[in-house]
Amino acid sequence: MVKNAPSPRKARVAPPSQKRPAQLTEQRAKTERRSNAAGVGAERLSPDTTWQRRHLLDLDDFSAAEIAVVLDTTDAMKEVLSRDVPRVPALRGKTIVTLFYEASTRTRASFELAGKVLGADVINVSAAGSSVQKGEALLDTIRTIQAIGADVCILRHHSAGAPYLAARESTFRVINAGDGGHAHPTQALLDAYTLRSQLGDLRGRKIVIVGDIAHSRVARSNMWSLTALGAEVVLCGPPTLLPAGLNGAAPDAEERDLPPVRVEHDLDIAIEDADAVMALRLQHERQSGGLLPSLREYARLYQVNSERMAKAKPGALVLHPGPINEGVEISTEVAHGSRSVVEEQVANGVAVRMAVLYLLLRGEQP
Numbered sequence: 001m002v003k004n005a006p007s008p009r010k011a012r013v014a015p016p017s018q019k020r021p022a023q024l025t026e027q028r029a030k031t032e033r034r035s036n037a038a039g040v041g042a043e044r045l046s047p048d049t050t051w052q053r054r055h056l057l058d059l060d061d062f063s064a065a066e067i068a069v070v071l072d073t074t075d076a077m078k079e080v081l082s083r084d085v086p087r088v089p090a091l092r093g094k095t096i097v098t099l100f101y102e103a104s105t106r107t108r109a110s111f112e113l114a115g116k117v118l119g120a121d122v123i124n125v126s127a128a129g130s131s132v133q134k135g136e137a138l139l140d141t142i143r144t145i146q147a148i149g150a151d152v153c154i155l156r157h158h159s160a161g162a163p164y165l166a167a168r169e170s171t172f173r174v175i176n177a178g179d180g181g182h183a184h185p186t187q188a189l190l191d192a193y194t195l196r197s198q199l200g201d202l203r204g205r206k207i208v209i210v211g212d213i214a215h216s217r218v219a220r221s222n223m224w225s226l227t228a229l230g231a232e233v234v235l236c237g238p239p240t241l242l243p244a245g246l247n248g249a250a251p252d253a254e255e256r257d258l259p260p261v262r263v264e265h266d267l268d269i270a271i272e273d274a275d276a277v278m279a280l281r282l283q284h285e286r287q288s289g290g291l292l293p294s295l296r297e298y299a300r301l302y303q304v305n306s307e308r309m310a311k312a313k314p315g316a317l318v319l320h321p322g323p324i325n326e327g328v329e330i331s332t333e334v335a336h337g338s339r340s341v342v343e344e345q346v347a348n349g350v351a352v353r354m355a356v357l358y359l360l361l362r363g364e365q366p
């Protein structure tokens, strides 16, 4: 956790004018999310929902209607990307800074392209090669980016909470591009968009997330968005790679720090009748921490392969946020097979990030 950073789950940095329209309390928001998970929130998928947020830090307090606004806006952005000359001046005059303290291929490249398609100026700053190498503190880097006139900063940081600190201490908008093991909201939005494009309404759909859930910001953000959209989320992995607080550790749902999901340690059972399976990268560094007996054993029990996919619904989708360890968490055959939508996820990432930039900087639906 970054020093002085507010707790990601507790802190809400948006001033009153940027809170959700109904100014929901945390308690009401949780109740509302559960209603969505039960599939009774469809009336709130209203086209009248307006965008009220200043930052995109996490999806833990997003309603189904707000997610739908992003996904519908993404449809409009896909149309722009399909043109012969995919360029529009929607964000002309705006300055976007990507500030990455961790490696990235997909997130960074797609944000850069998204900004350029919308006509913004995009500046890329990496910790490696920047004044961070000379010892500059995160707060000083944030102030520097503010001083050069950034309208939005897209921040990836190894510490959970860093984007909350940036949002609190600056005047620009902040998009969390991944903070430690906490959240990766644009990844979850592009996953939701990809699933919705293929499956339609996600209410009642069974989505299995398998792998290193405990250390995965992608899994955590997906839990919030998919349950908000009414999907049945099943988490699967060895007990050492599942977060505490799921299914019983905190029996009172209000005390849980994660949305209601099902946990199943046996992938052959979890995958039965699944509409989609999302494999997560096995982080090799976990093995040295004694959390896994061996990669071979892990692959034997948890690899998403053809035999296991045969137990899912016919035509079930395979997702992976990338980067992939082929032959470990997913077989090469499945990663590149007919059910895989991995490349579609990457392509949709550009349109989703265009939508997020547009909504944050223009504050309206196109």
Ligand code: CP
Pocket (backbone or CB within 6 Å): 103, 104, 105, 106, 107, 108, 178, 184, 187, 321, 322, 323
């Ligand atoms: N999925 C994802 O965040 O990929 P990158 O690390 O390449 O950005």
